[in-house]
Amino acid sequence: MSHKLLSRGLVIAIIITMLAFAVVGCASPQNTNDPNTTEDNTQDQAGDQAEAQQNNQQNQERIAELEEKLQLVTQDNSEGGCTAGCHQGEYNLQNQIKDIEGHPDVEASSLEECLQCHASGELAFKTVIHKSHLIEGEHYTEDYDKNCINCHNISEDGEITVDGLDNQENGNDANNTEDENNQG
Structure with a gap:
């Protein structure tokens, strides 16, 4: 065999060996019993659980706020309307219409x-x-x-x-x- 042919064969063998190492080196690890991999997964799960708990807490707070608002807007706040609540005495409807320019003089004690x-x-x-x-x-x-x-x-x-x-x-x-x- 010639020296040239041997050199080519050696170069090809080296290239094939390097490609094999590259393929093996880039492959993902198959060992799931590796303590580092297990620890990473545990940390990811703990992070996901903490985030879920935080979201649940925020949702509970939103629900409480909405329930409070619903209670506020569904209760009777003026106890019988304008004339029974706000518009009494000095602010009764009769006095209010007297202050309206051009309003006719009429009796007004209710809506x-x-x-x-x-x-x-x-x-x-x-x-x-x-x-x-x-x-x-x-x-x-x-x-x-x-x-x-x-x-x-x-x-x-x-x-x-x-x-x-x-x-x-x-x-x-x-x-x-x-x-x-x-x-x-």
């Missing part, structure tokens, strides 16, 4: 009396009352935190009613007309 004129239209009670309390009502916004449940009740079924208003249908105040309800 139903207001709705005789303010059931719908440009001066619908719901528009006037929300504007006077939430937009212009500094006393209401500062002392009552613009809180809807001061005047409204929300049932556990989501039905919204107005405190002190007896004539309510399907959760809408009696001052909602059919056209206003269909507008959204």
Whole structure:
């Protein structure tokens, strides 16, 4: 054999040996009894369990917050409506309408009396009352935190009613007309 042929054979043998070592070296370890591998898996599982416990704790806190809010919005906060709760004495409805420029001199001791004129239209009670309390009502916004449940009740079924208003249908105040309800 020639020296050249031997050199080529040796080079090929070395290349094959190196490839074999590379393949074996890159293969994943098959021994699952290795203490380091077992320790890594245990740490991963412990981390997953800790994360799951933290998520469960956060979910429990969210549930508690939502239950508290549900209880708050479903309780009667004004004990009988405007005239029985907030609008008594100096702030009774009769005194309030005297302060409204251009308002006719009428008896007004209940919401139903207001709705005789303010059931719908440009001066619908719901528009006037929300504007006077939430937009212009500094006393209401500062002392009552613009809180809807001061005047409204929300049932556990989501039905919204107005405190002190007896004539309510399907959760809408009696001052909602059919056209206003269909507008959204």
